[in-house]
Amino acid sequence: MENQILVSVIMPAYNAEKYIAKAIESVLCQKVAWELFVIDDCSTDHTAEIAEKYTENGNVILLRNERNLGVAESRNVGIRRATGKYIAFLDADDWWEGQKLEEQCRRLAETGCVLCCTGRELMDVDGNSLNKVIGVSEEITYAMLLRTNSICCSSVVMETAAAREFYMCHDELHEDYILWLKVLHKYGNAYGINQPLLKSRMSKGGKSRNKLKSAKMQFGVYRYMGFGILRSSYYFLMYAWHGVLKYM
Numbered sequence: 001m002e003n004q005i006l007v008s009v010i011m012p013a014y015n016a017e018k019y020i021a022k023a024i025e026s027v028l029c030q031k032v033a034w035e036l037f038v039i040d041d042c043s044t045d046h047t048a049e050i051a052e053k054y055t056e057n058g059n060v061i062l063l064r065n066e067r068n069l070g071v072a073e074s075r076n077v078g079i080r081r082a083t084g085k086y087i088a089f090l091d092a093d094d095w096w097e098g099q100k101l102e103e104q105c106r107r108l109a110e111t112g113c114v115l116c117c118t119g120r121e122l123m124d125v126d127g128n129s130l131n132k133v134i135g136v137s138e139e140i141t142y143a144m145l146l147r148t149n150s151i152c153c154s155s156v157v158m159e160t161a162a163a164r165e166f167y168m169c170h171d172e173l174h175e176d177y178i179l180w181l182k183v184l185h186k187y188g189n190a191y192g193i194n195q196p197l198l199k200s201r202m203s204k205g206g207k208s209r210n211k212l213k214s215a216k217m218q219f220g221v222y223r224y225m226g227f228g229i230l231r232s233s234y235y236f237l238m239y240a241w242h243g244v245l246k247y248m
Contacts, residue, residue: 002072003033005036006032006033006084007033007035007086007101007157008035008036008037008078008083008084008086008088008103008132009027009089010078010079010090011023011036011037011089011090011091012071012074012078012091013039013040013043013048014042014043014068014071015041015047016045017045017046017047019092019093019127019156019201020038020050020051020202020248021050023090023092023095024051024090024097025058025095026090026095026098027096028054028159030096031101032101032102034059035059035060035082035083035174036054036059036061037049037063038063038092039063039064039065039074039078041069041070041074042067043094052127057086063077063081071171074182075168076167076168077087079164079168086157087157088157089154089156089248093203095197095199096154096197097196097197097214099197100197101120101157103116104155106227107191107193108141108159108191113188113189113191114159114183114187115156115158115159115183115184115191116157116158116191117140117152117157117191117192118152118155118196118197118198119133119135119155119193119195119197120134120154120197120198120199124198125201125202125203126155126239127199129172130202133196134200135192135194135196136155137189137194138193138194140190142181142184144204145184146181147212147235147240147242148242149174149218150178151176151177151190152198153176155197156180158183162187164176166183170224173220173224174214176222178183215239218236218239219232
């Protein structure tokens with residue numbers, strides 16, 4: 001592995017003792033120069049103790065929040081500490097294929113874009129495939145993103161400078177979606193690798209599993225972005241339609 005860090009991986013974790021080892025080990029398998037920040041958000045189980053075992057590898061750093069900050073600000077803690085050219089996000093209950101970061105770094109270099117995402121395969125809580133793959137377009141415009149959030153957080157690799165320009169905010173909404181919208185609005189299109197390089201665990205407690213709550217959060221994003229009621233309603237209808245198509 002090269003000495004210079006290319007990708008800083010940001011992994012917020014709260015009560016993830018059942019899953020976090022698999023997530024960390026999927027980072028260990030990556031073929032680019034990386035560092036991993038595990039941000040323990042005041043877990044009450046053994047999440048931090050499990051993560052600490054991996055810190056003997058000098059590239060795994062465990063950070064412990066003094067108080068519960070939520071997922072958005074926990075990711076921001078990692079963003080502030082990152083030393084890599086790129087930042088990658090990985091939730092503690094998801095995991096990656098071994099070539100993921102390498103392929104995304106290559107795509108970022110080839111296209112000159114600031115954000116790259118991948119497709120994902122849906123897994124159940126025990127890590128078994130649900131035989132459902134959600135793909136991504138090779139190019140994602142701001143207009144496309146307004147109609148549906150096709151960018152899964154755990155699939156993203158983006159330029160550190162762009163992440164630091166906006167950071168994540170509004171944990172009560174879709175904090176990652178807000179960041180992608182801001183980045184694409186300023187920097188142009190994102191690029192996707194239409195392969196399920198992310199294994200996305202459908203955890204029971206995830207915000208997106210509660211469809212009514214998720215819908216309210218989606219509408220809240222449009223209002224936060226400064227759209228009026230009519231424009232927000234139009235995009236919300238597009239979001240709802242794409243949501244039906246996504247899980248058919």
